[in-house]
Amino acid sequence: MSALLEVRGISKSFGGLQALQDCSLTVEDGSITALIGPNGSGKTTLFNIITGYVTPDSGTVTVAGADVTGARPDQIFARGLGRTFQLTRIFGRLTVLENMLVATQRKEGWLRSVLRPAASELEQRRAYELLDFVGLTRLASARAGTLSYGQRKLLELAYVLVADPAVILLDEPAGGVNPTLINQIRDRITELNGQGKTFLVIEHNMEFVMSLSHQVTCMHQGTPIITGPPEVVQSDHRVLDAYLGGADEEEEDDVAVG
């Protein structure tokens, strides 16, 4: 195994608030890596930096050996890094199927990719396959804004998959989702991982994390405090302390991109 995604010495402060402090993380090719830690410990901020939504004050992000620090979100996506958001973000006034067709194919020239029908037959078929994969086929022509929270999570996962990214970053995929759907999401992740997809998953649900991941990193106040196999991290006293020490911050924001 080799490092597909590497974060080295990332720091980021918002005004006086140090959201990330010398944060380093390695995601092995083909692995499922979990990122845990109390609210406000900087997990989402790290995602935002990796995916180009936020520029770090210092440090580097490399994908498959290439330095992508400071690249735009669309460039990061073109490198094969797809993500979901903590509070799901779908295109509410488009249909579910149209949502599936927004992600651009990574290997196509831009002007060519844009000046053609919204979806080729192949893309439509692929979109339907993925909708089927997450169990949303019958809602294909529904307005995405009418979906339930859990369905939105599934849709977001599905439309990220359309462009076949190599690494998928999931920000609390099980958060606020009912148990049946949580199992469905877990099964989908396991299945995709079996097909060779790499995952970096932020999640609080310990059972979910334990049953899924190969490696777990726990963040505390913007710094990873321990990295290791799930059993080891779970029983480490520092992790317990971090969670019991109370949340670093009372509020829990999703991205506020400017």
Place this chain on the structure above:
Amino acid sequence: MPPVAAARPRLVVAGAWAAFAVLLGLFPVVFTNPTVTTIGVFTLVYMTAAVAWNSFAGYSGYVALGHAVFFGTGAYTMALVSTHWNFAAGYTMFALVPAGGVVAALMAIPFGLIALRTRRHTFVVITIAVFFVVQLLAFNLGFTQGSSGVQVPTPTWGATQYNNSFYYVTLGVLAFALAISAAIRRSRFGLQLLAIRDDEDRARGLGVKVQRVKLLSFMVSAVPVGMVGAIYAFFIGQIFPQFAFDPLFDVTVALMAFFGGLGTLSGPLLGALVLEPIQQYLTLQYSVGSVYLVIYGALFLLVILVMPRGIVPTLAERVAARRERTQAARLVGEDPGVPPVVDVGSPVGASR
């Protein structure tokens, strides 16, 4: 993949468009009064501008209030090129109409690069600011001849020939603008614009090159506006900075699109078709140029209160709801024929 039931509304929609085209084509044949055909030309000018404006603002959600820059650019292109190159006053001058569109599109590049860095309210304010800067330039630059304006060669055609020539050329430009708007909706480009409207940052994270998409859309929407600007200059025979670059143009065009239905194909068409003749009529009737503004304001309020999303989406929704309630087959025949309701068959059809 589309269900069988969709086939018939689509046929109805196609039929409505065809009927609409025939009506517009026959209009100057039926109404020969030059006053009426003059109103016809202006109505077509605004229909074109509203359709083009909507192909950017309606799809992307960026409410631009600076398209008068493109209108004025087209007008000055027509006026300056025809005088400097001594064009004979005649049909050859219509060759400058596409030129007006091209120069407007070029103008959209710096304009867009400045304005499209911002969003929402800031964007609206920036477009207005850029508009006033450009108007000021038209007043003060040497080659625009400032406030004395520019005379445009005027053909010595009879009234009917004069108006009909302009009418049919403008109708052609309108068809062009509609074709562009429809093509955008069916393309991946249009899908990306609609995605930008719903959540621009999310679209970026899915690989959509949002700045390029927005700029291209801004440029494309400038083309028909520049073309009708050129027609306007030629039609009027002289231009002044304050009329070529008219702040009311922006408000009017945006209002027309809102009125008919933002983001729909037929909405802006309908909005201009209703509002522009009213404005022309009131201006002629009362010779007070500003009476129509009061009427506009009242209409705008009414629409916002009763149908906040515009006429076409509201009607389309009601028709759809009714169709759902009753048996599908029976009801289709009772649909209001003209104007055509939102294109049902488009893969990028969902838009309100």
